[in-house]
Amino acid sequence: MHIAFDLSFTHTEGRWARAGSWIGRDFPDARMYMELAQTAERAGVDMLFFGDGTGIPDTWRGSIAPAVEWGIQWPRHDMSPVIAAVSTVTSAIGFGLTYSSTFMHPFYVARLLNSLDHVTNGRIAFNVVASTRSADAANYGYDELPEHDLRYERMEEFVGVCQALWDSVTPDAIIRDRASGRFADPAKIAPINHRGRFFSVRGPLPAVPSPQVRPVLVQAGNSARGIAASARFADVVFGFGANLRGQQRHRERLDEALTAEGRKPESVGILWATQVIVGRTTEEAKARRAHVLEFWDTEAVGAFLSHNMGYDLSRLPAAFRLGDLRDEIHAAQASQAGLIGALVAEYGDDHRMSREEFFEHGWKSATGIDHSIVGDAGTIADALEENFAATGSRGGYMFSTPLSMPSGFGEIAELLVPELRRRGVLAPRYPGRTLRENLAG
Ligand SMILES: Cc1cc2nc3c(=O)[nH]c(=O)nc-3n(C[C@H](O)[C@H](O)[C@H](O)COP(=O)(O)O)c2cc1C
Known part of the structure; x- marks a missing residue:
């Protein structure tokens, strides 16, 4: 079982105002994320994950005013500089960063992720999203969001371009021979000459290959088309099942799609989005939920x-x-x-x-309370073990919390993760050199 912390919402939906939250810090102070990352790394959490959305909610009354006033799904920053900062105070935990293939350009994203993979020393994952919200689309020149399946076609081409760019400079191309002054071998660096439906990119990437060469790819869509895209390229799937049956259906459909792509179903895990409220006792957890x-x-x-x-x-x-x-x-x-x-x-x-x-x-x-697992560490660990077995025993959990920051995650790291480790159900703690290797373990 692998575990990640979903830090997409660390301050919104009232989290910032809870007792004990963001003490001496205000969002987006990177030091809060640094402290949290160090706690999570001590516990052996595989990855910190940052989802993203770039539009301010404006559907209610056709105005951004209520979302702005109450801190609903806003503000949201580009987290790539925060990841760079956090990576300097950690050494093993991975980072998942989200960009939209509907709005961004693959050359820019491939180059940025290559740089982040260097800075983090091989700990970066790219969560590629097709995007569903009109408020996001309006910031990138769209009057309407492009059609659903077309967004996935664009996503597949986008990822293909990124992979080709990451592979365009082979790792042994870099010679760095001070005596002769030769930096690289031109025979091992080639343009990609991509001309597709959505993008034209010549390449090669003007960069030194990064530790993972290709960052880990994460994808979350759970429509039939979204699952087909996952099966083509995802290393890990981020899943949301409203209930066990929904999770099992997602797993079955993904396995079928992976087989159709000639990939092994056991090679791709699903990290299930799971909100937990843990307490030292079940009563304490319930009191937190009520709060x-x-x-x-x-x-x-x-x-x-x-x-x-x-x-x-x-x-x-x-x-x-x-x-x-x-x-x-x-x-x-x-x-x-x-x-x-x-x-x-x-x-x-x-x-x-x-x-x-x-x-x-x-x-x-909105607070996720209606689908949270609430209890002491033992009760939650029992529920997770049972769910893991019933959903194919591959992947694991992407935990979120509606509680104060960073203590809400701190208590997952200090109470629940050790309980899971004690039971021997967690994957080995950072066995590899890179996030890709750690997630494979
Ligand atoms: C667990 C989960 C996490 C997601 N995270 C994000 C995100 O951070 N940003 C975003 O724009 N979309 C996010 N999405 C939306 C998906 O990328 C996708 O656009 C959406 O699920 C619609 O595709 P589908 O019809 O294939 O499910 C997420 C979806 C799921 C299920």
């Missing part, structure tokens, strides 16, 4: 949910039938997965719900 639920505001919840659904929930009447809301969201081409799907499944189409009640459920969803 998270105390802070909420309809504007904050509305901004979060509307952004993620792509549907403006400020139009909700005082009371409504759940089935009607689901149909209206469907008609608006917005996402019916997530909260509304879960509520319909739980209460049925005909259930009448008040606006207030809906937003109470919404806050549980």
Whole structure:
């Protein structure tokens, strides 16, 4: 079992204001991430992961004001300089960095990741995302997000260009012979001459090959097309299963797609997105959960949910039938997965719900409380072991927490990770020289 910490949201959705959070530091102070990374490395966590989104939520009331006022999914910085800084105070833990293949250019990203792989000494992973949010697209010249499957075609070409660029200078091309003054062997450095549907890149990469040569590739899409893309190039998949059946289906579909690509299903693990609230006792964990639920505001919840659904929930009447809301969201081409799907499944189409009640459920969803594992280390470790066995025993977990920073993650590192290690279920602690080698162990 491999474990990573998902640091995509270390300050948003009220985390910044919780008691004991960001003490003596304000986001985006890199020192908070340095302290957290050192704690995580002592525990043997494989990777710190940084998701990304570049637009400020604006679906709720058609305005960024509520998201800005309440710190909902904003602010979000480019974390590459933070990773560079954190790598100087750690030596083994890996870093996952996210860029969108829909908006970025592969030459820029391949070059940046090569540099980061040097700075981190072979500890970088690239999480490539197709992007789903219109607020992100608006910052890169799109009136509308390009069509779903087209984004994946672009992703596959994007990754192919990156791989070709990383391979365009072979590691033994660099001679550095001071006596003769020859720096490199031109026979081992070649242009890639890529001309595709989306990109034209001549290459080669103007860089010294990095320790991993190719950074580890992570991908998260879980539609059929998204899984096909994972099967083509991903080293690790970031998975979100609403329940065990959903996880098992993802695993089955990925295995089929990997086989179709001629790859071994056992070679690609899924790290499951999993929020945990751990305490020294189950009572303490439950009290922490209750504390998270105390802070909420309809504007904050509305901004979060509307952004993620792509549907403006400020139009909700005082009371409504759940089935009607689901149909209206469907008609608006917005996402019916997530909260509304879960509520319909739980209460049925005909259930009448008040606006207030809906937003109470919404806050549980926004904070992840409705799908968290809550308890002492032993209880959580039991649940993880059982889930790991039921989902193919490959990959592991990407932990997140709604609690204070960095203590929320600190307690996962200090209570839960040692319990998992004591049980002998974790992969060996940093057996290799690079992140790729460590994740293979
Ligand atoms: C666990 C998980 C994490 C994701 N993280 C990000 C992210 O950090 N940034 C982003 O823009 N999209 C992220 N996505 C969105 C995916 O990259 C993808 O665009 C989305 O799931 C839609 O593709 P699909 O229809 O294939 O699922 C994530 C998706 C999942 C399931």
